[in-house]
Amino acid sequence: MKSKFFIIAAVLLVGISACTKLDQKLGGDVVFTPSAGVATSLLNGTYNDLTGLLHSQDQIFSLQENTTDESLVPTRGGDWDDNGVWRVLHNHTWTSIHGQPISVFNGLGKLQSDALATLASSPTAQQADEAYFLRSVAQFYLLDLFGQVPYRTVAEYNSIKAAPVLDAAAAVDTLVATLSGIISRNALPTSNVPYRASVDAARFLLMKVLLNKGAYLNREAPTFNDADMQQVVSLGNAIVARGYQLTPNYFDNFGPNNATTGKEAIWSWPNNGSSNNGGINAGGINARWMMTLHYNSWDKNNTYGGAGWNGFSTVADFYNTFEGHGDGTPNTVIDTTKDQRLGGRFYPGVTNESGLRPGLLAGLQKNEAGVGEVDRHGNALTFTPQVSLVETDKNTLEITGIRIVKYPPDYSAYSGGNQKNQLQIFRFADVLLMIAEAKLRQGTPDAAGALTLVNQVRTTRGATAWGSVTLVNTGNVSDPNTLLAERGRELYWESWRRQDLIRFGVFLKPWALKPSDDPKYLLFAIPSDQLVANPNLKQNAGY
């Protein structure tokens, strides 16, 4: 009787179950269902992937600049060792565990992924081309930095399996096809709308792809195809025909009011002083000046110690490529006649606030009243050309190295809030120099046409016009009389230098504080966790 009852009870107990399906119920998030209704916000989310990648001092900027002859971050006593990450970039000794390439690879992967989600969400024709453009930007940087491009088709947007991988040649073909499609469809705005893709931005990116194609296919010994160079010239001419001009005051391209004073923006990031611009975030451009300025550089809002991080510097070899370097009468309100890109001139809204004269900062730094500043030891804050990767002299470790302030600070929101300087991503002066370079590299070089364009840039900047132009001096990377050097002077700290050095065939040459090299450093290592996740990726040679 009892055992019979037990059985009944047991059956009943089991019988009360199976009523919960255990369906997943989300809280704040929603299940992603691709549809036109979400395309706009997804596209904005895709653009926002760029803010950190392009603004931060330790992302694309660091990989493209600190690996070159125009930037380094010396270890200064207690600062900027960070486990050697900055040093190994400059002297080309990094390994596959370096965090910055890993972070950039992941960031570019996310940018591609978010562009795909947008493309899968029934975007309008314009939104689709914006997403294609952003995907191309991601693929371009992956190709440039890592030599391999994992990708997925739109139909496979939500796959989490191993992704197919494009080798350099296939990646170039894909980029050319996609960007040519955007240009011919003409569904985008024609010229620069801050942050938004435009036809001119697509033209610019296609110029970069074609100009570097020879380097991408053979990084140790690039060769250049005549038809590609012709196309670079015609794309460039199409941009020139849109009516861009060189900005008369070089630093107006970068100052707090560059949205209106700059004339060269082909693609830029808005930073319009608002944290939220219809769904687009401000970027935090203050890193561009804080990463290089000294702690005691003047910041009227922060009496002590908050002005800078005292890190990024450049070397004398680069400083010396500027015409007029080391002369002039510093700290007067009268501008000098030297190459204005070297800086040292009065900049309204900046010099009168803090004494800071944008450009390359060498020598004694003074505040707005003309009083010399001091470092934390109480010594004169005199930036010196001599610098080493690890500063060991306690008396000079804070002041070594020439600093570069390319973006005149927005003192209304110096280190907090939203600075109004637009980040220049693609700039018109580069178009002129790229056309010039392509003219020199085409099957029948057009030296005269190239010289005209180079001199157009040089004279606008206040430098002397050249009588002739050569591409590069492979015996002396720092030879000031080459197109490579001119690109350095015009585009320094704009994240192009590493690519230029590779394309001009001199990336592996010795230069200041990089005595030797190995061809493996022409590419960064594929992050090891990506190799595990995606067997289609192959580690780059040497890592």
Added chain:
Amino acid sequence: MLVKQLLRGIGLSILLVVLSQSLFAQEKTITGKITDSKDGSAVPGVTVTAKGTGAGTQTRSDGTYSLTVPNSATTLVISSVGYATQEVSISGKSSLDLALVASTTSLNEIVVVGYGTSRRKDLTGAVSSVQSKDFVKGPVTNPDQLLIGKVSGLQIINSSGQPGAVTIVKIRGTNSIRTGNNPLYVVDGIPLDGRSPRPGLVNSGLGTTPDANPLTYINPADIASIDVLKDASASAIYGSRGANGVILVTTKKGLVGPARIDVGASYGFSGVMRKIKVLDASEYRSALNTYSAPKSDSGASIDPFDEIIHKGAPTQNYTVSFNGGTENGRYRASFLYSDQQGIIRKSGLKKYVASFNDQHKFLDRRLSLDFNIIAANVTEKIAPISNDAGSAGNIISLALIWNPTLPLIHSDGLYNQTNPSGQTNPLALSDAYNDQTSITTLLGSLSAGYKITPDLEYKILLGLNYGTGVRQQEIQGWIKSLGNPQGGSANTANSQLFSETITHTLNYIKQITPRLNLNAIGGYEYWKTTYQGSGIFGSKYNLNQSQTDITPGYHYYNNIQGGDQSQRVDYSYKDPQVELQSYFARVVLNYNDRYLLTGTFRADGSSKFGENNKYAYFPSVAAAWNITNEDFLKNNGIFNSLKLRVGYGETGNQEFNPVDAALQTQTYNSYNNSSVNHYGNPDLKWETVTAIDAGVDFTLWKSRIWGYVDYFNKVTHDPIVDFPIALPSAGGTVFKNMDGQTHPTVGYTPKATVENKGVEVSLGVAIIEKSDLTWNVSANATFVKNKFKSAELSELPFLKNTGGLHGQGSSGAYSEAIAHDQPLDAFYLPIFPGFDKTTGVQPPSGSPVFGVGDPNPSCYYGLTTELGYKKWTLSINAHGNFGNMIFNNTAMSVLNISNIIGGRNIASNLLGNGESTANPITPTTRFLEKGDYFKLGNATINYNLGKLGKAIRNVNLYVSGNNLFVITKYNGFDPEVNIDKALNGIPSLGVDYIGYPTARTIIFGVNFSL
């Protein structure tokens, strides 16, 4: 959903009642009195049960009992905490008086196991039970502190001195790579969520404040016992939540008898247990010369760290409880008020806890109703201390590095805010920073049991746990040089946690033959939890922008709207709901008290997993042999008991966040800006831990020596890892099982396992047992070796890095990694090359390597001794560990040599080490220090005054000290390090960075009854 299940449960119980009316057999009643053999006094609360039946009761306050048993019952089992359990025949008897003999062993105690209880000697698994009399004494904020050093296999790391701070509790090593290594807590049968409803907070510049302890709302004086299920055969009954072990908290219940009131009061003071040695003002002055540093001598002589200390921080604690009842109805109510002020200014914890429980029996005692409720409010004041402050630091680092010759306060009474070296005045920061939370928790349950037959009982348990936290924080605008927005900032945030449980069980206890006993239980459980919250951030306020112009009582957080409209940020969130649905069963067979066999099985379904793997099955089996009950060992003169145990079991782990890994989800980050979080992994399945345990329990020489030894070997299979996903794909990572299988959706993932092997030993000795003098010592030690294995990853430098470093000179740096054939969180650092003899600067260090140190101790141990002389008792509890290393991130980033030229203080031990002030700050093995320690956790002297007049009984006076000292070579505040330095959801261990120092507390207290 819950209502539906409730109705089904109730419907079932009604049905059972109806069906069972005619099922009772003939019965008889036994009465008697239970006394103490030592002095003949009545012992209340003794459990009296009829063996092989479900019948049982407890003695009243006068020691008497009355029990109705079936005629078939032949033996009574009489057991009580602190006494040896006795079995006495009742054949032909209607009354039975008995004198109990005090026991120092724990082998006969009643042990709470999942969904039931067991006598210790009937156990087949590794279960440790700590009764309230054996808890760690002295001031205790969180229930887990009651067990520190008491239980082998249980590692409790509780380094933060912030009252109410979170502890890390690990049972027998680390099973999971990701977070989710805490055991499951079950309070009176209700499984908890494990999260605290305190809103988290990230201050700009100051970093993330540490988490709160989720158990703070439990009154330690309400706890009757805590049982720890350590091996899989014991914890498999909790299936998917049992992999990390289970901690069962049982609260005190009313005793039969007239109402009795218990009162406890204590008052005491806290100070800093151990300081970090920095230069004092005169040493600093001489160091300025030694290092030819700029003259930053400002003339004063102060101890800045001393200034941020709350000296003699008072602690007070008051409890009142009353209980009583009859055979058919017992109750207990209690109330706690405690106020524990922290040793850092403006920190502390204030608690109000009320609890009430009631047990009633109806229908001839076949129907029992149990009601439990705990209602608590905990308010916490939090000092500006964070896990991950950058170079701006927090109050601890700011005080450590403040120039000791520079006054913190000017002669006019205003804070010195013009420190030439730039850093914030720590005392001003303390003043300008306000951060408080108020957490209200309700834990309630109703349980109904019905004895369908004397052998068969149905039970339903309904439980709910609701917690809500409100946090208010501000930084007043007059503070200078802090990385916060100009004009001050404020946050208000709230969060809510709500979990519900419903459990049905059927328990069948039957003497099948005179020698074979069966105890079987089967059940169904449903558990659901949700978590949500919201908050507002404001900044740029008008008021209180200058020290000289402060509006008293004006707090930004009470006036968020007073800030700049354009700076306001608001947010809300709700986590995905988690549901679990389970079926479980356990069968225990006992043959003649010699051979014991336990089998358990649980089927768990979870909403965390995708369609393909919602359910998983967790079996276990264990056997035990009571050798001393064999004829050949009877009356052997040495062994009082000797038991061999062996068990195998599989348990699961489903603790990972986010819990929506099986879906493709999208988040709106801000206005018109969204992104896909991740695409779904419907193949995700349970992480399984398989475990073997073999142990021996023994008592020797008239129970003067007792103990146990266990060998365990656990392997985590198919670990759930937030695995990198092949880009391009949303999120960058996806939760996958590292199972070496190719799945339809996620493709192939390499195979990995985590192994934890070890031995734990526990030994007690009653050295002196005289009527006036007693002395016993017990000790336990756990040796555990942990390894992550994934041969397929052996070519990679590592799978994941962790042990994030923070502060100056360590941007993006980390110190630990997970790699093949290394312990979890193994240190991964470059070797320190030493200083160059001429320059005093270290050459650039090489690449990081493994093998430089293991943050997991090779052994952790506890030691307890109790010395009784007449009415005096001294109890001492100590614990420690050895074999581990600690990365001293504070020494590296806060107290480095370059400070001296920047007008900041340095660590005393840097003097004369040959290091140049230009030496870089770089993470190397230089900052790895040995973490071995011995800590005197508590010492208490108690004086038992006994009766005071006619009304006041059981008067005890005591003085008790916590964290009296620590013996270690480690240079930080405390070698017990529990600072969350996780990277990307991978927990870290043993990285020490400007945490809250450990408090030493002395209290004076009194307990008495009315």
